[in-house]
Amino acid sequence: METAKDSARITAYLRSNGIESLFNTSLQAHLTLCMFEQGEKICVQGEPLAYLYVLVEGKVKVYTTSPEGKTLILSFKNPLELIGDIEYVRGTETVNTVEAVSQVTMIGVRHGWLKKYGSDDPAFLNFLLKIITNKFYIKSNTLRFNLLYPVEVRLASYLLSVSFDASDGLLNGRHSTASLKDAANLIGTSYRHLNRVIQQLCAEGLIERYSGGILVKDHEGLKKLANDNIYE
Amino acid sequence: METAKDSARITAYLRSNGIESLFNTSLQAHLTLCMFEQGEKICVQGEPLAYLYVLVEGKVKVYTTSPEGKTLILSFKNPLELIGDIEYVRGTETVNTVEAVSQVTMIGVRHGWLKKYGSDDPAFLNFLLKIITNKFYIKSNTLRFNLLYPVEVRLASYLLSVSFDASDGLLNGRHSTASLKDAANLIGTSYRHLNRVIQQLCAEGLIERYSGGILVKDHEGLKKLANDNIYE
DNA sequence: CTATAATGAGGACATATGTCCTTTCCTTTG
DNA sequence: CAAAGGAAAGGACATATGTCCTCATTATAG
Structure with missing residues (x-):
């Protein structure tokens, strides 16, 4: 530092x-x-x-x-x-x-x-309060989401959330593989299982795998699968 | 009201x-x-x-x-x-x-x-802040715990936490069945699976099932299984 | 350019968990 | 007390997920 x-x-x-x-x-x-x-x-x-x-x-x-x-x-x-x-x-x-x-x-x-x-x-106190309350709210949602839905749904939600975040090294709905391990960790599953679910979503035509990355093909379909629930 | x-x-x-x-x-x-x-x-x-x-x-x-x-x-x-x-x-x-x-x-x-x-x-603001921060902390722990450990560990932790809370209708490490469904919901699993895990813990001699309830037999064993991690 | 190392994807199998249904036992009512 | 109803426990099977290992592909050293 x-x-x-x-x-x-x-x-x-x-x-x-x-x-x-x-x-x-x-x-x-x-x-x-x-x-x-x-x-x-x-x-x-x-x-x-x-x-x-x-x-x-x-x-x-x-x-x-x-x-x-x-x-x-x-x-x-x-x-x-x-x-x-x-x-x-x-x-x-x-x-x-x-x-x-x-x-x-x-x-x-x-x-x-x-x-x-x-x-x-x-x-200052009100600012702290707002920020922490918001953190609690987000965590609350994450907990509910993780406990109530299978990895498939969580992945769909995750893909949607990063699809809109340019700072994630994403380009036009393309998602780099580099962060796939991070993604697995974030949604609380193993890298192996993540791959399995990606295959599944590919088979359903929602996403597509290209060399070293993932491409969101059916935005609406993902949204439906994710239960309108956006990660965070 | x-x-x-x-x-x-x-x-x-x-x-x-x-x-x-x-x-x-x-x-x-x-x-x-x-x-x-x-x-x-x-x-x-x-x-x-x-x-x-x-x-x-x-x-x-x-x-x-x-x-x-x-x-x-x-x-x-x-x-x-x-x-x-x-x-x-x-x-x-x-x-x-x-x-x-x-x-x-x-x-x-x-x-x-x-x-x-x-x-x-x-x-007042500081009070709110303390309470909400604490809620966040608890939720954070719950999330980690639920995502990182299987139901067996979560149940062990749950049993320990209610063993000490007289207001839960608990008597001397005895836990009434009435709340078993609630317990399943709390640790985020199905009632069926909870039963399965209870059987397992019984087989390991950690707890015992009596008509309409559960008795904690090996407090230390449960603690070890729960990873020193008390629910909440 | 080739051999080797590193990394990502996928196969095989085991385990964890969910769903549905059956069985058992207890309670309630006639 | 017997019959009916309901709650609790458990069986059978399907699905979700984890672990370990292998294979393919790409990057890297020489």
Whole structure:
């Protein structure tokens, strides 16, 4: 991680994300710009975390690791998002590992300063509240979705959700194989089974496999299969 | 639902739950005592909700229903807990159905009053934040647990968690069958499969089946199987 | 360019879980 | 007490998913 106290850039990032007034004057003085390389870990499950981060540029991957070493991808996050908010509020060690998928820029604030200058600031508290409530809502949906539907449906939903997200290395409904393993992890199944289900969807004419990727052929069909349920 | 404006009782409930100072003076005037009968629905998925409720007495069951009619129990809640907090913050219709498992007493506040007198009150906001953050954390664990472990492990964990909760109609590690169907729904499997796994645990000598219930025989063994992972 | 290594896809089999139906046992009612 | 009804448990079979291994294809070193 590289850090900088470049308050001009910080201000610019705050503005471009529409959160100029998120941090009050006292807090503004304690903001740090933090830059992470692709693949670098922003925080590691189980370790203490001193900062609350605001993701303002780039993309991160959030995942959890079980004692047995199995890993489960929980989500990909783009700006505007908070990292370390749960840890800040609960005062506990890092819950999930967060890793930079691209180059990533964050604005970091030490928990100590937040406690001192943020915990009686309604604007900041309301912002936190919104973000965390939304996280809860998304997680709630994910849980329901994963427990109630088979992998086929989850994959359909996943394909739809990334079909619209250019930052996923997707082009015109084309999805690169590179991330197929990630996809398996994200929808909570094995790579082997994912392949099986892809075959199935191909046979049904919903998608098509080309060298090193997947092409969405029948958008409407997928939508129907996904139960109108978009991942996240 | 039966309501009352009995401010003496409201004050007593607030005190016994250690939240005398949760609602500021302006809000105090708008608190309503709400009583629900066993089996009564506090709120229904998809319908609008005008109140934020504080559960101060009794026990409720939170569940979701899929478009296909499948139902999944998300949790049982005891005091002190908030109902309708997510809906209040997001300003949306009810996310999950909540039903009274016993006689239930809640303190209700209309969203309108909360917005007016609560959204600039740091004490109230911090409380909300704590509760919702905790909900997120629990849900996060549940998701991980459900996706990463088979029913056998989840059942072990479930049995441990209810073994210590007297309000579940449990006596000395004995668990009544009445709630076996609920249990199946809670851990996200079918009643049939639950039975299968119970048989299995019996064969391994961890639990024992008696007429109309389950008895935990090997507490330590269950713990080991559950991976030290307690439900919720 | 060729041999070798790495990676992705798929086969074979085992296990986990769901659905439907039957059997058993208990409860309730006449 | 006998008959009917209902809840609980379990059997049989189908489906979903996981694990391990093999095969094909592509990338890479020499």
